[in-house]
């Protein structure tokens with residue numbers, strides 16, 4: 001020992017520690033500092049010794065230690081962005097405090113670690129709170145177990161299956177809480193299972209079980225109850241089914257609406273009366289009034305109804321068409337107003353939405369309103385007045401926001417006189433009336449219309465037909481056009497099917513239009529055969545001109561409907 005003392009002084013030892021050491025005398029004057037202090041203050045000892053300690057360490061506690069003789073241990077202080085732990089002790093000689101010494105240790109790194117841990121702890125606490133919130137907000141029952149089937153986490157929705165609180169089931173073995181543990185498979189195979197049916201406390205449920213893995217090893221499992229009652233699922237499935245069929249319907253209607261979305265620009269006609277009519281219709285489109293469109297068959301009533309809808313504020317809503325003449329009388333009510341599930345035998349499950357409900361916020365187009373049975377007319381009137389419908393078999397009224405556009409080719413005034421049409425309904429729907437003139441009354445539009453159809457069929461057939469020759473034009477101009485524009489459209493389409501060059505000529509027109517053709521074919525089977533051939537072709541043409549409507553075709557041909565059916569049978573049409 002004495003030898004070591006000779007070679008290593010006490011100063012050398014104190015200088016070698018990583019701690020800084022400062023000693024003051026009774027009056028606080030620095031009498032000693034080691035090399036760490038010189039380094040820290042970046043001054044040589046000569047400039048430190050003899051100065052008052054406050055000069056270099058303004059917050060020092062050494063003066064207090066000098067005063068009360070009590071050591072101060074483990075004090076934390078910050079100097080030059082570093083954190084130090086300081087132990088301050090009095091220097092006592094002969095029972096008297098003759099000075100004080102402070103030893104500082106740089107703990108910045110430790111402090112940084114502590115700070116980091118504190119922040120992490122805070123984050124963990126926040127995460128825990130979020131998780132607890134999620135668990136409690138979820139209406140699905142959630143439970144987690146560890147490898148030993150001890151419940152480590154659960155929410156109230158799950159605990160409620162057993163009429164318990166969460167804290168009563170946490171840390172319990174699953175078997176203690178409920179008889180049939182739902183986890184073994186997930187725990188053993190490590191595979192998730194979704195949507196399996198099981199029972200929990202006597203209640204049939206649909207659940208998922210998912211293994212919890214850590215570093216590839218199964219450490220537990222998570223169970224979630226998706227449906228508390230199977231009946232919930234059935235109700236949901238029915239709802240989806242219903243929505244799906246509604247969606248299909250809407251898709252179809254949307255397609256139709258896109259296909260047939262007509263504007264006034266597409267309604268061809270330059271005759272003065274027609275221009276005035278279009279202007280009136282445009283104006284009418286902007287308000288909400290019910291519109292009655294009148295005109296012979298094929299004059300473009302539906303086209304006008306569409307254009308009014310397209311130009312109206314309701315054009316983002318649906319356009320729903322009902323052909324009152326085409327729907328059998330006994331089905332018209334359910335077609336218009338829908339029915340409730342079980343309303344009658346054969347009623348669809350989930351009921352059926354009527355056209356009025358489907359047209360909500362849009363337009364309903366009641367075509368051939370003159371053919372609506374009287375009983376339905378009364379029901380329609382009530383809906384128009386009350387703006388509410390009742391589904392068949394349902395007493396709950398449902399509000400509908402629908403604009404009505406009706407059309408007919410019948411003489412409603414005459415029908416009223418014969419008690420075939422209700423006068424009150426007539427006044428309800430006849431708020432604004434648009435009369436579309438037949439083609440023969442605006443024959444000046446014929447050429448324009450033919451041009452329009454030629455362009456359309458050129459596109460459709462990929463042809464380059466340039467027009468119609470003079471002879472054919474004269475024939476068409478002299479025709480009475482009982483089938484109106486529809487008939488003309490069919491005549492042009494028929495010509496496209498037979499012509500080979502670029503002009504429509506007389507021979508491309510249907511037989512009933514070309515008066516000379518009758519005599520061809522005499523040689524083939526005599527007069528009787530010829531008459532039959534002409535009759536057959538005339539029926540075909542009339543049907544085409546009337547879009548397949550037999551009632552109209554019969555009146556076009558000037559025969560009864562029964563007569564038309566007979567002839568159609570005979571010619572196997």
Ligand SMILES: Nc1ncnc2c1ncn2[C@@H]1O[C@H](COP(=O)(O)OP(=O)(O)OP(=O)(O)O)[C@@H](O)[C@H]1O
Nearest residue numbers: 266267268296297298299300301302303409485486
């Ligand atoms: N002004 C027109 N311009 C162009 N095409 C027209 C015009 N008017 C009618 N059409 C066409 O004629 C055909 C018949 O029109 P629409 O169905 O609108 O007649 P409608 O009066 O409603 O017939 P119906 O009384 O038989 O129901 C449609 O193909 C339509 O596109």
